[in-house]
Amino acid sequence: MQREVDVVILGAGPVGENVADRVRAAGLEVVIVEHELVGGECSYWACVPSKVLLRSAAALRAAKRVPGAAEAVTGDLDVEAVLRRRDSWVSDWDDHGAVGWLDDAGIGLERGHGRLDGPKRVVVTRDGDDERDEAVTFVARHAVIVATGSDPVMPSIEGLAESSPWTSREATSVERPPARLAILGGGVVACEMATVFAGFGTEVVVLARSGLLGAMEPFVGDAVTAGLRGLGATVRTGVQATLVERTADGEVVLTLDDGSTVVADEVLVATGRKPRTDAIGLETVGLEPGDWLRVDEGMAVEGVPAEPSGENDSGSGTPWLYAAGDVNHRALLTHQGKYQGRAAGDLIAARAAGHPVDLAEWGVHAATADHVAVPQVVFAEPEAVAVGLTEAAATKAGRSVRTVEVSMTSASGAGILADGYEGRAKLVIDDELGTVIGATFTGQDVAELLHAATVAIVGEVPVERLWHAVPSFPTMSEIWLRLLEADGRPEARA
Numbered sequence: 001m002q003r004e005v006d007v008v009i010l011g012a013g014p015v016g017e018n019v020a021d022r023v024r025a026a027g028l029e030v031v032i033v034e035h036e037l038v039g040g041e042c043s044y045w046a047c048v049p050s051k052v053l054l055r056s057a058a059a060l061r062a063a064k065r066v067p068g069a070a071e072a073v074t075g076d077l078d079v080e081a082v083l084r085r086r087d088s089w090v091s092d093w094d095d096h097g098a099v100g101w102l103d104d105a106g107i108g109l110e111r112g113h114g115r116l117d118g119p120k121r122v123v124v125t126r127d128g129d130d131e132r133d134e135a136v137t138f139v140a141r142h143a144v145i146v147a148t149g150s151d152p153v154m155p156s157i158e159g160l161a162e163s164s165p166w167t168s169r170e171a172t173s174v175e176r177p178p179a180r181l182a183i184l185g186g187g188v189v190a191c192e193m194a195t196v197f198a199g200f201g202t203e204v205v206v207l208a209r210s211g212l213l214g215a216m217e218p219f220v221g222d223a224v225t226a227g228l229r230g231l232g233a234t235v236r237t238g239v240q241a242t243l244v245e246r247t248a249d250g251e252v253v254l255t256l257d258d259g260s261t262v263v264a265d266e267v268l269v270a271t272g273r274k275p276r277t278d279a280i281g282l283e284t285v286g287l288e289p290g291d292w293l294r295v296d297e298g299m300a301v302e303g304v305p306a307e308p309s310g311e312n313d314s315g316s317g318t319p320w321l322y323a324a325g326d327v328n329h330r331a332l333l334t335h336q337g338k339y340q341g342r343a344a345g346d347l348i349a350a351r352a353a354g355h356p357v358d359l360a361e362w363g364v365h366a367a368t369a370d371h372v373a374v375p376q377v378v379f380a381e382p383e384a385v386a387v388g389l390t391e392a393a394a395t396k397a398g399r400s401v402r403t404v405e406v407s408m409t410s411a412s413g414a415g416i417l418a419d420g421y422e423g424r425a426k427l428v429i430d431d432e433l434g435t436v437i438g439a440t441f442t443g444q445d446v447a448e449l450l451h452a453a454t455v456a457i458v459g460e461v462p463v464e465r466l467w468h469a470v471p472s473f474p475t476m477s478e479i480w481l482r483l484l485e486a487d488g489r490p491e492a493r494a
Ligand SMILES: Cc1cc2nc3c(=O)[nH]c(=O)nc-3n(C[C@H](O)[C@H](O)[C@H](O)COP(=O)(O)OP(=O)(O)OC[C@H]3O[C@@H](n4cnc5c(N)ncnc54)[C@H](O)[C@@H]3O)c2cc1C
Pocket: 010, 011, 012, 013, 014, 015, 016, 033, 034, 035, 036, 037, 038, 039, 040, 041, 042, 043, 045, 046, 047, 048, 050, 051, 112, 113, 114, 115, 147, 148, 149, 150, 168, 172, 189, 276, 279, 280, 324, 325, 326, 327, 331, 332, 333, 334, 335, 336, 337
């Protein structure tokens, strides 16, 4: 069967949904193809369940840090209740609600595995096998968007793949926390999952080949290492597993490169992601299966010739293949992928209607923030949040910068929030521009401080002007004032 529609989207994760929403809002006919659950990794095995699993123990720790509330905490974490709350947030891995949203928005859903079949053509099969199944072929009048996301990387460590390792999927959908968990990796998934399971009372060992959260300011890794140890986890850095074996008793034995061994009940692999592009027909449009999809500022895939596009085509052709979200490797974060999806959806609609497009820096159709201000919240113990450039990245990029760094306790709000509060804040300021280009905070509940930093960076607010953005007393936002004071009060203009 063959059907013509305006736009076809591969993958109904958060990013595919956002593209669909924008093109549908512009009146285009859109079909989204999904072979698993509408809502994607984020809703069922990543952001949502992981944050719900983290929240209860974080609330308990917060209560224990405040006299008066601490005395009222008389029991331990109710792990069963936490898991039930997680089940509710993932709707028991049922996508009825998300499908209802698609229906209400007038977005078509085709369940099955989608793959490209030459320019503007997508074949969908129920089980991914064209031969055995009746396939539906969609021909897109305007565009095909790949929003297929990413999968965990399985490092080639002897015996690992045969040891039934966990990935983030098993960890976020856990039904009975293991007594002992070994975690390979020192990135975001490793730190968040170590926080979850240590909070559950699991004996956690994190095995990281370098420090934790190496892409952030160095004090972040130190803080999270200390925080995890405070929860009873073991954090071993500078080590690598060389052999993994699942014994007849069901234990996992990991041999490390220093000759030592770690014994656990499960091993979680948290060593990064690879693109879900190996079976989506990239070869039919001249691209390499398994590669990340390189895109331009409007998410059009590079290296794919433009095609004529309806009556509004000027003759030179219009880009037709787009990639948004994890699959383009610009920023593996839901919010950033959705941002790309909104821009790309509007761009596709504008091109289809023959309207002007704006791909200039900060233009409505350009995902400029991907290069300048990607906010990330690591919901570990403690929280670690950052946006923009670290000092090291800015210096490497040849920027002339100065930095200011203060203790979070210099803001009264932090001290009131919790006794014994610990945390740091740092700004990276571009000397030439006189604006903030990077910000990092650690400590309890710093997540909500991050958006102010994102606004300052995206808005290119001069540091001088930030002195007029007065934080309320006694909130943690007063840390901004402390940071500005550390930078020095501006002198009057002559
Ligand atoms: C444990 C964990 C926690 C995370 N926590 C956060 C967080 O707190 N905040 C944050 O911003 N990010 C977080 N992330 C990252 C976030 O999950 C991803 O950035 C986000 O899911 C990417 O969205 P996406 O739509 O690009 O891909 P996905 O969410 O992976 O969705 C892609 C969809 O495409 C479908 N699909 C793939 N191939 C095909 C095909 N050929 N045919 C049909 N359908 C197909 C898949 O089934 C899936 O539904 C986390 C990641 C992990 C692993």
